[in-house]
Amino acid sequence: MSNSIQTIEVHTSPAYTVSIGSGLLRTCGAQLRQLMAPCHVAVITDSTVAPLYLGTVSASLQNAGFAVSSYVFPAGESHKNFDTLAAILEFLAEERLTRTDCLVALGGGVTGDMAGLAAALYLRGIRYVQLPTTLLAAVDSSVGGKTAIDLHAGKNLAGAFLQPSAVLCDTDCLTTLPASVFADGAAEAIKTGVLCDEALFSLFKDGTLTADPAEVIARCVAYKAGVVERDEKEQNERRLLNLGHTIGHAIEKCSNYTIPHGHAVAVGLAMMARSAERLEWTEEPIAARICACLVKNGLPISTEYTAAELARAASADKKRTGDDITIVIPRKIGVCELKRIPVSDLTQVIAAGWEV
Numbered sequence: 586m587s588n589s590i591q592t593i594e595v596h597t598s599p600a601y602t603v604s605i606g607s608g609l610l611r612t613c614g615a616q617l618r619q620l621m622a623p624c625h626v627a628v629i630t631d632s633t634v635a636p637l638y639l640g641t642v643s644a645s646l647q648n649a650g651f652a653v654s655s656y657v658f659p660a661g662e663s664h665k666n667f668d669t670l671a672a673i674l675e676f677l678a679e680e681r682l683t684r685t686d687c688l689v690a691l692g693g694g695v696t697g698d699m700a701g702l703a704a705a706l707y708l709r710g711i712r713y714v715q716l717p718t719t720l721l722a723a724v725d726s727s728v729g730g731k732t733a734i735d736l737h738a739g740k741n742l743a744g745a746f747l748q749p750s751a752v753l754c755d756t757d758c759l760t761t762l763p764a765s766v767f768a769d770g771a772a773e774a775i776k777t778g779v780l781c782d783e784a785l786f787s788l789f790k791d792g793t794l795t796a797d798p799a800e801v802i803a804r805c806v807a808y809k810a811g812v813v814e815r816d817e818k819e820q821n822e823r824r825l826l827n828l829g830h831t832i833g834h835a836i837e838k839c840s841n842y843t844i845p846h847g848h849a850v851a852v853g854l855a856m857m858a859r860s861a862e863r864l865e866w867t868e869e870p871i872a873a874r875i876c877a878c879l880v881k882n883g884l885p886i887s888t889e890y891t892a893a894e895l896a897r898a899a900s901a902d903k904k905r906t907g908d909d910i911t912i913v914i915p916r917k918i919g920v921c922e923l924k925r926i927p928v929s930d931l932t933q934v935i936a937a938g939w940e941v
Contacts, residue, residue, distance in 0.1 A: 614649030623650035693719035701732030720770020769847025829854030835898035855886035860938030
């Protein structure tokens with residue numbers, strides 16, 4: 586393996602390795618041969634990614650001795666639903682995959698979520714591998730074993746935990762991303778910086794994310810891996826990774842998923858930082874720093890949806906328990922905490938951070 590490839594071990598059950606570097610799609614077949622005997626591999630991807638990378642991945646797998654089939658679904662969050670999931674499951678059955686076979690999720694967060702959930706459900710669980718092609722999937726969603734689809738009531742409300750067998754993050758894929766899609770990933774990376782420490786957060790103020798994305802991805806993955814190892818099923822600490830997501834998911838739902846996840850999370854992060862500061866939950870002024878960092882990386886910090894609209898959409902959030910909901914409060918860069926509040930107070934909390 587090239588010295589340019591960084592590897593991070595995720596010590597879950599089962600454990601797996603995240604590999605980050607250039608050219609991994611071209612060598613993915615050889616990488617998987619180190620993990621499993623030749624078998625039938627079903628590559629799940631979307632209509633945007635397929636023309637770019639499906640041929641390369643299929644050829645690499647076939648050259649390594651795998652039998653390969655592929656399923657391509659229409660790109661976009663609006664297709665992350667039961668209909669697409671059912672079609673993938675029917676495809677797997679028609680292809681006669683068995684429990685010794687494997688799925689490959691080739692694409693961004695939507696593909697990773699859907700292929701992962703299909704792997705969890707088909708035959709009550711088969712192996713899958715993540716090949717993230719977006720910055721968002723690389724720094725966040727491809728690691729940790731969360732899989733899900735959206736319901737009419739809200740985002741990611743039906744899913745399962747299933748850790749991948751491996752994650753191969755080819756940084757060459759980032760060169761094909763439109764600026765807005767790259768910015769989606771920047772939102773999750775900045776969120777991780779707010780959670781983690783000043784050193785990581787500072788990387789986003791001086792252009793390091795663009796200049797050396799592999800280093801940023803590796804540091805974000807290492808942080809998330811530690812959290813997931815300590816709280817694999819999101820019972821406590823892992824819920825901190827939802828910073829900005831309660832409001833962000835509400836924005837996505839209000840927009841009928843026309844606002845992409847990263848942009849919505851950026852607004853949620855900005856609003857929660859402003860709210861926490863104005864409600865005197867922070868240890869130091871942080872809202873201006875976080876908002877400036879988001880803007881520098883091409884992300885929005887406000888929304889047209891009212892606090893009441895957002896609170897109503899968030900009331901179906903999976904972090905709700907009875908009449909309470911758990912939100913993530915940034916106290917300072919590198920220190921965040923979970924705060925349980927009555928759902929009836931959510932409008933007021935959102936309103937405190939709504940205005941720029």
